[in-house]
Amino acid sequence: MNNELEFPIQMLHSRKLKATPTRTKLLKEIHAYGSAMPYSLICRKFKNADRVTLYRTIEKLVEKGLIHRAFSNNKETYYALCNTKCTATTHYHNHIHFKCTQCKLVTCEHLNEEVEISLPDFVVDKISINVVGICKSCK
Amino acid sequence: MNNELEFPIQMLHSRKLKATPTRTKLLKEIHAYGSAMPYSLICRKFKNADRVTLYRTIEKLVEKGLIHRAFSNNKETYYALCNTKCTATTHYHNHIHFKCTQCKLVTCEHLNEEVEISLPDFVVDKISINVVGICKSCK
DNA sequence: AACTAAATGCAACGATGTTGCAATAAAAAA
DNA sequence: TTTTTTATTGCAACATCGTTGCATTTAGTT
Ligand SMILES: [Mn+2]
Ligand SMILES: [Mn+2]
Ligand SMILES: [Zn+2]
Ligand SMILES: [Zn+2]
DSSP states (O other): OTTTTTTHHHHHHHHTOOHHHHHHHHHHHHHHHOEEEEEEHHHHEEEEEEEOHHHHHHHHHHTTSSSEEEEOOOSSEEEEEEEETSSSOOOOOOOEEEETTTOOEEEEESSSSSSOEEEOOEEEEEHHHHHHHHETTTO | OOOTTTTHHHHHTTTTTTOOOHHHHHHHHHHHOOOEEEEHHHHHTTTTSSSSHHHHHHEEEETTEEEEEEOOSSSOOEEEEETTOOOSSSSOOEEEEEEEEETTEEEEEEEEOOOOOTTTEEEEEHHHHHHHOOHHHHH
């Protein structure tokens, strides 16, 4: 495992991004949070930083495959760390996003089997699955 | 089938909603559009109406099970008519939302089989599936 | 035609998205 | 280490959307 203080810097450099304070802090905060982090909470953690900088930071890290939008209703967007399979050119997510109605947490849940969507005569490029229910811990 | 001019009024009355011009027009426009209608296009069709009225109209029709949010990325939300199974108390959607990268249309696609999501120890209440790809017509 | 409950229009505020540009800081080169 | 290069930041400014309160208007009812 990487040193707690070093891993964000390494992640950023691996995508040819400068390891600026806002970027490293964002990666650390999401990692520390444990599940997908709601945008409003991210904002609270970055009260001091400029709103535009945060906006561009998120955009850039999504673009480079370091974080992804884990869930997005009309109220709030959640962000989670990408797995190591994601690259600067392609996100690779074969997991679903689960929102628990009890603890309100959004988590990335990896399935054992691939989900099959049979849509004859359609070309399927990306599938995104959101599930709402009660999580393992809250049940 | 209902008379083209009458069906929105009947739909509204069936949910104990007043058949106001904005409401009937919204239902007609979405119906005429054929696929899920992007919010920006809805706005263009309602240039004259007040923004707040449109907001409350959409909210109310969603709440009463006459329309539903068919797709929602961070850029745009799409609205589609509900099927007849939806009631004033519960939406019942066992279909997926397909966004075509060619024609950009968002459609509600009904599947033959139910989609199975195996999440041991989780309670699954709602499943929402969004697929991006190329639609039947564009292929 | 009159009544009543509901819907609308307007004002107003907050959150978020988005761009341009000058100042600044990180990484690379010397 | 110092300099240079290039990417990032902060700020201003504008747009869109969500949301509420309240007075006015209107749809459906009597
Ligand atoms: Mn995820
Ligand atoms: Mn639909
Ligand atoms: Zn939970
Ligand atoms: Zn198409």
